[in-house]
Structure formats: structure tokens, C-alpha cells
Amino acid sequence: MGAKGSLRGNFQRAIDRRQLLNAEAAARQLGRLSLADALALTLLIAEQAPERFPRAGARWHARFVLEADGLGVSESQLALAAVAVLPDADAAALLAELARRYRVANVAAALRRYLPQERLASERSAQ
Numbered sequence: 091m092g093a094k095g096s097l098r099g100n101f102q103r104a105i106d107r108r109q110l111l112n113a114e115a116a117a118r119q120l121g122r123l124s125l126a127d128a129l130a131l132t133l134l135i136a137e138q139a140p141e142r143f144p145r146a147g148a149r150w151h152a153r154f155v156l157e158a159d160g161l162g163v164s165e166s167q168l169a170l171a172a173v174a175v176l177p178d179a180d181a182a183a184l185l186a187e188l189a190r191r192y193r194v195a196n197v198a199a200a201l202r203r204y205l206p207q208e209r210l211a212s213e214r215s216a217q
Contacts, residue, residue: 101120108134114131125196126197127200131146132173133176133200147173151166154194158188158194165192172188
């Protein structure tokens with residue numbers, strides 16, 4: 091495993107352990123994060139540094155719009171409204187559905203930890 095692999099592991103461990111400073115340091119070393127990793131970091135910011143969340147959420151939304159294949163204005167507005175109230179379970183479910191519909195990889199996985207068990211069960215049965 092190369093340096094990028096171990097940096098990615100450091101980032102993921104920091105996210106899993108809810109260590110915001112370590113996650114940010116690892117993210118800087120990695121350079122550009124995947125959209126799913128950027129969402130994980132954004133959710134950690136929402137949890138631990140809520141005063142920074144509005145800007146982080148807006149940046150994540152901008153990337154989502156750019157990376158979502160065929161996303162229109164209405165769906166972009168829905169996504170922004172959902173991001174604004176994260177980690178609300180309904181908002182997370184809406185973002186996961188938009189990501190699936192517009193083929194944005196791994197967003198649902200990054201959100202899963204914020205969905206209640208009942209939501210996960212209904213999400214699985216709908217697939």
C-alpha cells in the first residue's frame with residue numbers, strides 16, 4: 091500500500107473516531123477528497139464545529155451539484171435544503187436517494203451512520 095493508502099486510512103480512522111482535527115489534517119495531506127469522504131468530513135464538522143457547518147455544507151453541496159450527472163435546479167434546491175438540516179434522518183435519506191438517482195458514488199454509505207435503524211430497514215426493503 092502506498093503513501094496515499096495509509097493517508098486514506100488515517101483519514102478514515104479519524105472520521106470513525108470522530109477526531110475532527112486529525113481528520114482535517116489527513117484531508118489536507120490527501121488533497122482532493124472523494125465526494126463521499128468530503129461528506130463524512132462535513133458531517134463531522136456539523137457535529138463538532140457547528141459554527142463552521144454552513145460554509146462546509148455549502149461547499150459540499152456545490153461539489154454534489156457538479157458531480158451529479160444531470161441534476162437540475164429543482165433537485166439542486168432539494169439537495170441544498172437537505173444539507174442545511176443534516177444530520178436529520180429524512181434529509182440524509184433524501185440526499186442518499188438523489189445520489190443514487192444521479193449516480194454519485196458512496197454518498198449513501200457516508201450517510202448510513204446517521205440514519206436510524208428503522209430507516210435503514212425500510213431503505214433495504216425498497217431496493
